[in-house]
Amino acid sequence: MGLMDRIPAYVDRLPGGSVVMAPVDWAINEVQASSMWYMLFGLACCAIELMATGAARYDFDRLGMIFRATPRQSDLMIVAGTLTLKMAPRVKLLHEQMAEPRYVIAMGGCTTYGGPFYHDGYSVLKGVDKIIPVDVFIAGCPPRPEALLNGCLAMQEKIRRNKLGQPRGPAIHIPPTAGRFSIPSGSPPSERDPQIPG
């Protein structure tokens, strides 16, 4: 019953089987958070770290993350690398081609604010959030696979806080140093948060 212990649900045993009653928010969020299929593309050196994270040593698969080579089958866009002004309309188009619900992780300094090209750079978009909404920002140049995994855990945590019919919480920022991400204030509570009795 390991899994069942974690479900905020009421289980009723009837002749012929069991009935589970759970909040629909929880069911939808858990399904989404457990299978974030990400789109297969990379723009610069962050893509190398993304590939390393997807490979055997760090293993994205254990989070239920599998790369998809088409935006139609993708739930998550990991913008990995320097986004030039020439590339920006293409990335915006790819984001629009993804089906809702869709999520975006901005990986590395370039996608967060322009990175090393912020000064004296004429060809780089200074922050991918200028063209598409971003859920998680990961600092680093490039972020190590551990930081990317941390960002994906934060993405899962953010999905688990979704409420039906309500807007998403604010973006989560993953710091460059090691340590657990912090959920920004203003995020809705999760079903997993410790319940305060009384």
Place this chain on the structure above:
Amino acid sequence: MSPDEFLPTLKTRFPEVEFQLDPLNPRALKMSASGVPEVFAWLRDAPEAAMEFLEFSTAVDHPPDRLELVYSLYSYTHRHRLVLKVDLPRHAPTIPTLAHLWQNADWNEREIYDLFGVFFSGHPDLRRLMMPEDWEGHPLRKDYSHPNLTPRPD
């Protein structure tokens, strides 16, 4: 052959073109723009030169009035190399293309056109290579500015 060995041969064969050794680089020759593309065609086809390979072509901006094209040629037959530099007026740089001699000159010249604004007459397809098609200006000019460009603070 080294550049100083090329120099007398080129001077006798192309008397109307000015050649001189580059004072900054002993491996390079400076030449006037009137020799393009005849000198390059000879360097490619003459048996004693046999420059089969245009290693690269690029440009250097020297404000306020000079723009310099740099061509590097290499011969697999003789294993020798020659760098040729051509000065152009910066306000209206135009030079004949080399795309009919070496195919890689096509994209090299598109890149130079894109980033420095040099016009290559006779080029088969002179479009921007790096920047978006509707970009204005030529970013590697030293007086280039753009609204997106934030100067680095001192």
